Amino acid sequence: MNSGFNLEGRVAIITGGGTGIGRGAALVLAQHGADVVLAARRPEPLESTVKEIQALGRRALAVPTDVTNPQQCQDLVDTTVRELGRLDILVNCAGGAETKGIAKWSEEEWNQVLALNLGSVWFLSRCAAGPMLKQGKGAIVNISSGASLLSMPQAAPYAASKAGVNSLTGSMAASWTRKGVRVNAIAVGAVRAATLVDELERQGIDPESVGTTNASGRLGEPDEIGYGVLFFASDASSFCSGQTLYMHGGPGPAGI
Template sequence: MMSIDHTGKSVIVTGAGSGIGRASALAFAECGASVVVNDINVDLARETLSLVQEQGGTATVFMADITDPKKIDELVLFACDTYGKLDVMFNNAGGSFPTAMLDVPLEDYRNIMALNIDSVYYGTMAALKVMVPQRSGIILSTTSGAGINAMPGLAIYGIAKAGVISLMKSVATEYGRQGIRANSISPGAMETPGLVNWLKTLSGGVQGYSDAQPQGRLGRPEEIAGAAVCLASDHASFVNGSMLAVDGAVHSTLWNPLAGML
């Protein structure tokens, strides 16, 4: 029987204080990896750390503003100093809320881009600086269906997430011969605190949006975490430059479940 073993590996997960990031930190630790938990909210990061430790895993917290390239460099250096190397960089942090293009102030545009593509670029470059010399490493990044198809109110977010897909493809093609694999994961509508709280403000609410999904439900953060630990394993050793949709088929539809709810 196939199993996933990340024993002896060092993993950074950004945005690990909740949702997909927390589930991924727990999953990597459960598979034997030593995890650096990063989140802008120190209390949430510490909660994740406690959960990892409760299940017998190894982790530590490092606070860093991932939109600051110097802080990202410090994050990677911390992982290497603490665990001796960096095997997996999971650029997971990101987010946005629907706003019509003409209603997005320039400052908000810059903030959305900083969080959703600049931070991924900084994290990727910092990771490559240590992974290329060691001739091995996995870079994973969370993207979105908004980066594949247009979604109402998510134009800026979509621009950034399309960039994430392109960046992972570029890393794979430029550094594959140096033992680097880079892939993106595109979640569907996930049952995360941010999405659930926002859906509650819409006419159809959480249930209406869930019912509109092809599988009739929202995804679970653990389902993205499962994809991440698999992509980072030897079972996916020839998967490079790919975008994996973990979306309950929503990317395959022509109809947007948000239609009529905004």
Template sequence: MTSSSKGPVALITGAGSGIGLACARRFAAAGYRLALLDIDPKAVEAACAALRDSGTEALPFVGSVADETAVESAVDAAEQDLGPIELLINSAGVASNKPTFELSLADWERVVSINLTGTFLVSRIVGAKMAARSRGVILNLGSMFGTVAAPRRAGYCGTKAGVDMLGRVLAIEWAEHGIRVNTIAPGYVRTPFVDDLIAEGRMDEPALLGRTPLKRMAAPEEIADLAIFLASDAAAFITGQTIGIDGGWTAYGYV
């Protein structure tokens, strides 16, 4: 994307930790000014404080991506303080790992509201502003589990498959408005959350690494590196795509 004299503006959801935070750091290093939205006030405040210490203009916003009023307020305030949002990264999401017979309606509605409805809401609100300026890039965080199925993940697989298709629809609908939309589909990523699951015995690391052709998990920074490419003018003819970054997991057809 073409930078202004002050640097382009990006809004990143779920930016208090994990992939969202890695993206914030990577885009800060590339000269972006950042609006970070997260449900955790302490995490997003700490993220912005660290970014400001490194010389990046970063503003924290607290709210759920499933709350239309909160999203509208954050977007309006971000554009008033920083300027037009040129890049949106929909990174906010929650896991859901439970046998389907035990998956309550409340469990289902929670993962749908954040992973799918949240992506839709933020995209629609920011996309309308981008369309008025005939320029913008939207990157959604999907998952390899939006492509391949896994047991105990009906809510997660269902919503990530929905994010994949939502991105394709928006890409072809909004192309005439100068907006590119792509989805990044990571495999297992070594985040603090994943480290905690491994430490608690709730995730079988040797089995996961054994199933992954590259025999390791991704680093959050590798997801951010893909995002920086897709946001750049080097990717100007790429839209409506879901790009896997899973160490070969979805290509591997054997158990």
């Protein structure tokens, strides 16, 4: 194994870790030596992914967590350190939202989208930074979205929340990198995950057709994003902090 990507002895928390990109990232990190704590609201997908990670010979723990709740974020970090002894990597992957016109969003829905996609990154990153700063080393990887870089009237609250994630990534990197904790983000394009596929099917859109808008002509796979997470989580990116990497299959005919 290339030593730059070797995560032996490191412990990662991954939110949204039971399905989609979170699951893909968890498996990739485990394959490269990390022990993994998975967090999300639903315990069943977490337990399934835990078994897959344990089959790889790594330690794994499922901690059902509402990442919009600051106390539960702190409890998640405390449980990780207590049960696995340390915390080296945080992957903020929990998120999502439905799509509809700007005028159709209620105040409550706006607040929910921002709490899930942006508030969770704010609260959990600050909790995780505690043990990382104490040990003088750590990596935080925020899963953002291509929506944060585009004008998307059908997903305005989601796009705004993810643009906030990009901004927080830079601010946290500026605060913590000199102390050993790097912070980066990945703005993902259309990836074959239940959150995207289910929403497209609800609108009567063939998910596969969305993939044809990028240069690769297909949807991304969760493990492909997982390898981007591996780069930012590992020493391979030791000179990289405060960056947002756009992983979207390449610019399509419109140059986007």
